[in-house]
Amino acid sequence: MLLLTFKRKTKGLEFAFECSVCIKLSLTISCTLGTYIGCFSDDSRERTMKGAVFYDLRKMTVSHCQEACAERAYTFAGLEYGAECYCGNKLPVNIAKPEECNNECKGEKGSICGGVNRLSVYRVEELKAGTKQRRNVIYRGCFKAPENLTDTFPASLIQSNLTAEMCSEFCSKKEFPLAVVSGPECYCGYPTTHFTLHDSMDRLFCSRLQNISSTVKVPREENYCHVYQTPVQDTRCTDRKFLTTKSKVFVALSSFPGAGNTWARHLIEHATGFYTGSYYFDGTLYNKGFKGEKDHWRSRRTICVKTHESGKREIEMFDSAILLIRNPYKSLMAEFNRKYAGHLGYATDRNWKSKEWPDFVNSYASWWASHVLDWLKYGKHLLVIHYEDLKQNLIPKLKEMVEFLNATVTEDRLLCVENNRDGNFKRSGARQKDFEPFTQEMKDLIDRYILTVDEALKGRNFTGLPREYVPR
Numbered sequence: 001m002l003l004l005t006f007k008r009k010t011k012g013l014e015f016a017f018e019c020s021v022c023i024k025l026s027l028t029i030s031c032t033l034g035t036y037i038g039c040f041s042d043d044s045r046e047r048t049m050k051g052a053v054f055y056d057l058r059k060m061t062v063s064h065c066q067e068a069c070a071e072r073a074y075t076f077a078g079l080e081y082g083a084e085c086y087c088g089n090k091l092p093v094n095i096a097k098p099e100e101c102n103n104e105c106k107g108e109k110g111s112i113c114g115g116v117n118r119l120s121v122y123r124v125e126e127l128k129a130g131t132k133q134r135r136n137v138i139y140r141g142c143f144k145a146p147e148n149l150t151d152t153f154p155a156s157l158i159q160s161n162l163t164a165e166m167c168s169e170f171c172s173k174k175e176f177p178l179a180v181v182s183g184p185e186c187y188c189g190y191p192t193t194h195f196t197l198h199d200s201m202d203r204l205f206c207s208r209l210q211n212i213s214s215t216v217k218v219p220r221e222e223n224y225c226h227v228y229q230t231p232v233q234d235t236r237c238t239d240r241k242f243l244t245t246k247s248k249v250f251v252a253l254s255s256f257p258g259a260g261n262t263w264a265r266h267l268i269e270h271a272t273g274f275y276t277g278s279y280y281f282d283g284t285l286y287n288k289g290f291k292g293e294k295d296h297w298r299s300r301r302t303i304c305v306k307t308h309e310s311g312k313r314e315i316e317m318f319d320s321a322i323l324l325i326r327n328p329y330k331s332l333m334a335e336f337n338r339k340y341a342g343h344l345g346y347a348t349d350r351n352w353k354s355k356e357w358p359d360f361v362n363s364y365a366s367w368w369a370s371h372v373l374d375w376l377k378y379g380k381h382l383l384v385i386h387y388e389d390l391k392q393n394l395i396p397k398l399k400e401m402v403e404f405l406n407a408t409v410t411e412d413r414l415l416c417v418e419n420n421r422d423g424n425f426k427r428s429g430a431r432q433k434d435f436e437p438f439t440q441e442m443k444d445l446i447d448r449y450i451l452t453v454d455e456a457l458k459g460r461n462f463t464g465l466p467r468e469y470v471p472r
Contacts, residue, residue: 049088258335277302
């Protein structure tokens with residue numbers, strides 16, 4: 001493979017860009033899909049390209065970043081530190097020297113992915129036509145419009161024959177995650193305290209506004225709107241950093257494996273703006289942006305530390321803990337999936353029907369119970385959070401967790417977290433099986449553990465397990 005360097009001039013400035021030439025019977029030029037714009041300075045405090053952020057410290061490539069940004073309707077893709085990808089519709093202000101973008105892409109030898117506080121920026125507009133079919137406009141529901149639409153939403157458009165796709169495209173270019181349609185009017189913005197998206201209406205309230213001409217005055221009492229999620233990421237809560245001073249309180253985020261610890265870390269990091277640590281090192285999580293994975297778990301530079309450990313010595317090392325508990329049936333299945341197919345995969349039917357599954361249940365079901373019992377016995381200061389409650393009542397429960405961590409969070413930041421609630425580690429849907437994985441013997445065993453844990457929680461004046469845990 002040969003590496004050719006071309007030069008082009010843009011606005012009087014000269015930029016170099018590279019493409020590879022593959023030789024196989026004939027010469028074929030295979031350039032990156034976007035157009036290279038140049039090397040720019042990046043200020044983490046005042047980022048221009050902040051529409052979406054992705055990390056991959058093992059496999060980041062120029063094309064991966066470009067495709068990710070194009071799929072979310074952004075115009076520019078910028079790569080930094082060889083592994084970080086930033087998307088946006090505006091170019092950074094400060095141009096850097098070309099040689100300052102000198103970090104090799106982690107997943108592509110010979111390609112450059114920015115540098116230290118330097119972005120390699122590409123225009124990806126050309127990709128949009130190819131990826132448009134993959135960018136779905138997600139309908140969030142029909143809602144009563146706020147009192148003053150123009151005060152609530154920073155950008156707007158009035159157009160006859162307005163469609164959801166047209167409004168979504170307009171708001172995507174403006175880098176807003178919500179597109180709001182009220183008759184011929186399109187508004188762009190975020191979920192806020194004035195427009196929380198918590199109280200949806202019957203869709204019939206909005207349907208009568210769809211074909212109203214821009215010359216028709218809509219009565220205030222009939223002012224409802226359709227709300228759509230654009231491909232743009234809500235970035236009001238994506239900035240994270242290590243604690244600037246060592247934490248005086250050493251806090252654990254403890255759970256049985258498969259109980260949603262990674263999801264809870266995602267929520268905590270985005271709500272507080274601080275990284276979480278880990279008793280272990282999971283390269284997959286680190287590669288996806290959980291930078292606290294590589295920090296020593298006792299550094300006290302993270303706001304809390306993930307652990308699945310139990311036992312007196314391991315528990316008493318911590319000053320306090322958030323104890324996350326999930327239905328053991330769901331936890332066991334989630335951990336079995338992770339063990340055989342990774343964080344986002346599913347175990348095969350062959351795995352479930354093998355001897356490995358009953359052996360796993362017999363071993364891990366008792367661990368689910370002993371983990372909770374040990375933390376109740378040896379934990380110094382506990383906040384018990386049930387995964388199911390967190391899922392159903394996200395903002396109130398997340399507020400409890402943030403307060404327990406002695407951190408503060410604004411309502412708008414919480415709404416941003418809610419808008420990004422799933423993060424990058426949610427399995428896509430619950431894969432339905434055509435068989436029941438739990439035998440009656442397994443159920444009897446697990447149900448006994450559920451009753452034991454329920455009694456122990458109530459004995460410590462905590463709320464018992466959610467009723468949905470039993471019976472099955």
